[in-house]
Amino acid sequence: GRGRCEYFAPALGERSRRVVSVEHELRQALQRGELSLDWQPWVRVDTWELLSAEALVRWQHPTLGSIPPAEFIPVAEKCGLIGEIGAWVLQRACQEAQALFGNLMISVNVSPAQMMRTGLLDDVRRALQVSGLAAERLEIEITEGIFLDDTPTAMSNLHQLKSLGVQIALDDFGTGYSSLAYLRRFPFDTLKIDRAFVRELLTHHDARAIVRTIVELARMLGMRTVAEGVEEPAQLEVLRRAGCSSVQGYLLARPAPAEQMRRLMDSWDPN
Ligand code: C2E
Ligand code: CA
Ligand code: CA
Ligand code: CA
Numbered sequence: 001g002r003g004r005c006e007y008f009a010p011a012l013g014e015r016s017r018r019v020v021s022v023e024h025e026l027r028q029a030l031q032r033g034e035l036s037l038d039w040q041p042w043v044r045v046d047t048w049e050l051l052s053a054e055a056l057v058r059w060q061h062p063t064l065g066s067i068p069p070a071e072f073i074p075v076a077e078k079c080g081l082i083g084e085i086g087a088w089v090l091q092r093a094c095q096e097a098q099a100l101f102g103n104l105m106i107s108v109n110v111s112p113a114q115m116m117r118t119g120l121l122d123d124v125r126r127a128l129q130v131s132g133l134a135a136e137r138l139e140i141e142i143t144e145g146i147f148l149d150d151t152p153t154a155m156s157n158l159h160q161l162k163s164l165g166v167q168i169a170l171d172d173f174g175t176g177y178s179s180l181a182y183l184r185r186f187p188f189d190t191l192k193i194d195r196a197f198v199r200e201l202l203t204h205h206d207a208r209a210i211v212r213t214i215v216e217l218a219r220m221l222g223m224r225t226v227a228e229g230v231e232e233p234a235q236l237e238v239l240r241r242a243g244c245s246s247v248q249g250y251l252l253a254r255p256a257p258a259e260q261m262r263r264l265m266d267s268w269d270p271n
Helices: 022-032 069-079 082-100 120-131 152-164 179-185 195-199 205-220 233-242 258-267
Strands: 035-044 050-061 065-067 105-110 138-142 167-173 190-193 224-227
Touching: 022 050, 022 069, 022 082, 035 082, 035 258, 050 069, 050 082, 069 082, 082 105, 082 120, 082 258, 105 167, 120 138, 120 152, 152 167, 190 205, 195 205, 205 224, 205 233
Parallel strands: 050 105, 105 138, 138 167, 167 190, 190 224
Antiparallel strands: 035 050, 050 065
C-alpha cells in the first residue's frame, strides 16, 4: 500500500522470515549488476538441429541468494519496474546473441504488463540497433495472460513488432482462457505447448489428445510448435509421433549462461 511494494519472498525460507522491500532491492539489482541471463535451446525433433535459444532472466542477490523470475517478475510488474528490467533483458539478450551465437535465433520473454506499455517498441528497436542483431533473429514470447482485444496498445505493439520483422510466439499455450480466440486475432509464428501437458503425456490420455490436437491445429494455421519441459526420452517419442516440430527441456539442455550455450553449440552433434 501507499505506493510501497513489499512482499515476503518464499525463497527466504523460514529462518530469515522477514518482509523485504523488493522494489528497493530490485532497483539496486539493476544498478549493481545482479541480473544476468541464462539460455535454453530448442531443438528440431526430426533433425536434432539447434533452432533457437530462449533467454531466461536470473537474479543473484548478495545476501538473499538466487531469486527465481517467477517470484520477482510479478513484483516488478506491480512496482512499475518491469519496463526497466524488460529493457535490460532485451538489450542484454540481443548483445549476447550477436556476440556469441552466430546466426542462431533467440527468444525473449515479454510479460503482459510489458506488452501493454507504449515504450516496448522503442526498447526493441534500440536493443536491435545497439547490438546489431537482425530483427529476423529475434522472437518475442508472450503469455496468454491478457485479453489482446481489450488492450489496443498490446495489439498495436504486436503488429508493429511483426512489421519490424520480429517473430512472435504464444507461450504456455493451453493454460490460458482465450487460446483459440487468440489464434484468430493474431498471426503467431510459434506456439509453445505448456509444460503441464508434457508432464502428463505418458500418464494421461487426455493430455496426449490435447497435445496432438494443438500440433495439428498449429500445422494447419502455419505455425511451428515447441513443447516445453521435455525431461524424458519417452515424452520426446510421443511428441515426435504427434508431429510436434521442436522441443525444449532438461532432457536436451538446462538453462545456462551464454558462454556455456556457445560451447553447447560448438559440440552439438545432430547425429
Ligand atoms: P517460461 O517462459 O515458461 O520458461 C520456462 C521455465 O521452465 C523456465 O523457468 C525454465 O528454466 C523451466 N524449464 C525448462 N525446461 C524445463 C524442464 O525440462 N523441466 C522443468 N521442470 N522446468 C524446465 P524459469 O527460468 O524459472 O522462468 C520461469 C518463468 O519466469 C518463465 O516461464 C517466464 O514466464 C518468466 N521469465 C523468465 N525470464 C523472464 C524475462 O526475462 N522476462 C519476463 N517477462 N519473464 C521471464
Ligand atoms: Ca517462455
Ligand atoms: Ca512457457
Ligand atoms: Ca510457464
